[in-house]
Structure formats: C-alpha cells, structure tokens
Amino acid sequence: MDIYNENVILQDLWMLICDHFLSSDPYNPIVEAHLRETGFDYVSHIGVVQCQSAMINALIERWWPETHTFHFPIGECAVSLEDVAMILGLPTNGIPVTGPTMSSFEVLEAECLHHFGVAPRKTDCRGSFIKLTWIRGLKDCTVLTDDIQIQRYVKCHIMLLFGTILFGDKSGAAVHWKFLRLLRNFAGIIQFSWGSACLAHLNRSLCKATRVDCKEIDGSLTLLLTWAWIRLPFLAPIPGNPRLFLIANRWCNWERGNYAYRYHTLAHYRRLLDDMQEGHVYGIDHIEPDVIPVDIRQHSVVCGATVPLISFECVEWHASDRFRRQFGLIQGVPNQERDLGASHGEVLTGPKKISPTPSRVTTCWRKLLRKKYHAS
Structure with a gap:
C-alpha cells in the first residue's frame, strides 16, 4: 500500500460523526387543519433520509465560516432560504425567531404548565x-x-420537530424549552421565520464542524443532504420519485435501492468536488414549477436577500451576494465578509441569561425584508 492510499484511509477513519437520520413524528390526522395553521404541515411529512457521512464530511471540508459558503472550483455555493422553503416547506419570511432565554428549571416548569397544564x-x-x-x-x-x-x-408535535429534524442536537433526544415562548399565541406561530432559524442553526453547525476539536455535527442534516443532491446532482443517489414534493422525500429510504451508494468514501466525494465544472450546479428552477405548492413559492420574495439569519443566540449570515448563480443570476464581485462579532460564537451553556438578539441584527433583518417586499 502506498503512502497516499494509506493517508486516504486514515482520513476516512477520522471523519466527523453525522449519523442522525431522524424523521418527523407521526400525528393524528384530526389535527391536520390546526397543524396547517402553524406552517408546520409540510415538514411533518418528511420521512427518514439516511445520511451519507462521507459526502457530508467532504462538504464540511469546503465550508468557510468567514463567508458562510462552500468553496468549490467553480465558485461559492450555500444552502439558501429558497432551498429551505422548497426542501422543508417552512416559512422563511416573518418575525425573527428570538427572545430572552433563562436557564432556570423554575421558568421552564412555569412555561410548560402554561402550555400543557403539566410540567416535567x-x-x-x-x-x-x-x-x-x-x-x-x-x-x-x-x-x-x-x-x-x-x-x-400540535405544540407537542412542533417541539418534537424542533428536537429532531429542525434544531436537533447531537443526541437527538431533547429540545431546548426556549421555543415554547414563541408558541404561546397559537395563531401567531406561522408569523415567525422558522425557515431562516433552521438555516441559522445549520450554518452554525457547519461553522462548528470546521474546528479541529469537533467530532460530531448536528443541525438539520436532512436539509443539508437534500440541498447537496438537488444543487449538486452528480453527488446524489437515484431519487425514488423525481416529481415528489416534499423534495426531501425523493430520497426517503434511498439506501434500499442504492445499496452501493452508502459505501462511497470520503476520497470519492473529494474527487467529485475537485472535478466540478461549470454547469454542475443547478438552480432550483430545474424543478418542475407545478410540483411546488403556491404557498411555498410565495416565500421566494426573500430568497435572494442578504440578511442575518437569527435563531435566539445563534446569528449567522445569508450571504446570497456570494452565490448569485444559484438564483440564475450573473455572479459579480461579492461584498466584504460580514463580521458578526461576539454573536457568531454565543452559546447557551451554564446558568446564565441570554439577552434577545441585538436590535441592530433584527433591525437589519426587518429592514432588508421590507426593502425586498417593496421591490417585488
């Protein structure tokens, strides 16, 4: 065995763990109308999309935390708000997902009593x-x-979605209670930008995964996997139904019909990404328009906005000015990377109170969205 092949094998053994392939929990059809009112009806139908760990690791190697994009030979790409709407069916415009968070069991207990009448x-x-x-x-x-x-x-069901396929941690066994405050007004749940919050969480996970001491990645791997298979189809297994919506379900249980695909190595995906050429990255417009529901397409008004992505303490950047080709536009010289300061590294650990997202960040979100609406 030569030195190169030996190094490749060792690198494959050092891959990040990313074997979280949780599906959404089933629910009683009686609540369908109420679930639709919250905007979580589409994502509730996503099945098990098994992870391809080698491909995820190859993508992480090309993620730059400074720009919040993947760097490929042909330019930069990233999961966009458009992708979130099309893949998960979540609202991407609306009120930022943020608020005060107190690490106190008493507050957690009171919040659960308010919502459920019982407390854990x-x-x-x-x-x-x-x-x-x-x-x-x-x-x-x-x-x-x-x-x-x-x-x-329905609130229980939404919290389960948060703890599994949307904001799941590495254990996939618990969910932070901070989201409960935003579920108080049932009619107002749909007004929040849950899609942008999910993308913020994924981007934060990608940034953490680039650290040398990181051993495992969390976040919405269903979103990341499906994005890669749509945008970079040369990486994808054969979809079960190319006209299916939800798009993520096109690869539901893909391992049953693509058995050999699971054994592709990190070296294999590195080589595919290194050999990328113009035309290998698809826009979402190659998906048949009649497949996407009208209420999902309406979120396209914010898809190209260059805005902060907010999910409580998690603040990331939607650097759409750096991957214009994903929207079928000509890529110009992108703006300078955005410095998010201390917000980019904030974590919820220990008995402390995290203030709401800084007003300058939420103001930026609201201002750019208003500008986007007025221009449409």
Missing part, C-alpha cells in the same frame, strides 16, 4: 432541554376533544 420532572429534563420522551408521552396521552387539547397536541 427534573429527571425528564437535561438542563434547559426537555427530553423528547416526555413530550412524546404527553402528546400520546392527549385526548383530542376540543381546540385547547388539539392545540396542546
């Missing part, structure tokens, strides 16, 4: 995280007799 025990929590087993148990025990019970059921 300390053994049902992990710090400021509520174990998904407790939420599932509560959801399964809820009797859908009136609107109050149905809303409690």
